[in-house]
Amino acid sequence: MEKRIQFQFNGRYEVLGTASEQVEELWFVCHGHGQLAKYFIRKFESIAQPNRLIVAPEGLFRYYLQGFSGRVGATWMTKEDRVNDIDNYITYLSAVYHEVRSGLPKDIKTTFLGFSQGAATISRLATMTDLEFDRLVLWAGIFPPDLPPLKSTDRLKDKQCFLIYGLQDEFLTDARIQEQESIARQIKVTPESISFEGKHELSDQILQQLAAKPYRHQ
Template structure:
């Protein structure tokens, strides 16, 4: 008979910029499958260059593994299909604890952007339905809002939210047509998703990120 035991463990995150009373903007950015936060966060360095009022927080998935064989490069994952509900609870708990720590050091009116890339899109979608704050902007890159979120729960989150769906024209995992279908599905839930296509593959695009940071 299977049982579960809740234990304490050490979670890891990366931070660009310094939190202070001057902080006006915080970005929470969640990586995709097989990535590490230390490398992922580099895509957002431009947000804090010569700017002391913006902070980027990049949490890392709780499960790490060798990308090939028994050694070499290491990646992280948010969850798999095995014991998925417990893993979702674990990373939602981690992200809520992290957000509480970060936002306690910011002014009450700090502007929050949440971005998920690839597997991280489902992660941030599920997280925000149980988060203790509401972001100003949700950016889903090369992925989608999780379909297992109840429609009424999704509607409560998405209706008043600025929502951007970013997709590369040659993405290997999700097509522009699929992203368009998702845009239509989210619109039926009361959201106003803005589709942002770009010439590229399954990747983050600097020019697009710069345009969305405005």
């Protein structure tokens, strides 16, 4: 017979920049499957500047990428006990968000960005909580099919949404893109699509282009 227990859990996250009253923009970024936050956050160094704080939480589950030793990666969830894992990481991400926001101006502009598996993670954070943000970026990933339709529509109706992908991305097949479009229609969202010559990766050029875009209510 399965039983469950609640206990305090210690998670970690990485920060690029310094929290202060001078920060005008927060980027909350979630890595993909098999990555670690300390390496993922380095990919945002090209857009780092004094008035922009970048925060990269790390998936709660770490494992050896090959065999029983060597490089380690993290993941947000698997198919096993997925609902409980989703609840856990939303609780964790919300705690990170509140801790970071407590040291920042109240009127700060906020970007939620998820790469690959992190796209589903950040989508759930955006639509299953009441956390404040201004734009949602799905990079090399799509909306998960289990988003709450009515709340998702309400939460995203005034937000800027972007879908970014490499034209040679081996994971974003035509079927996956069609699935994305179907889910987007269900939650009444039309993301702005941005593509680039590249594979399943972040692009400095596109990051800089995205960072230069004005917020809708700026």
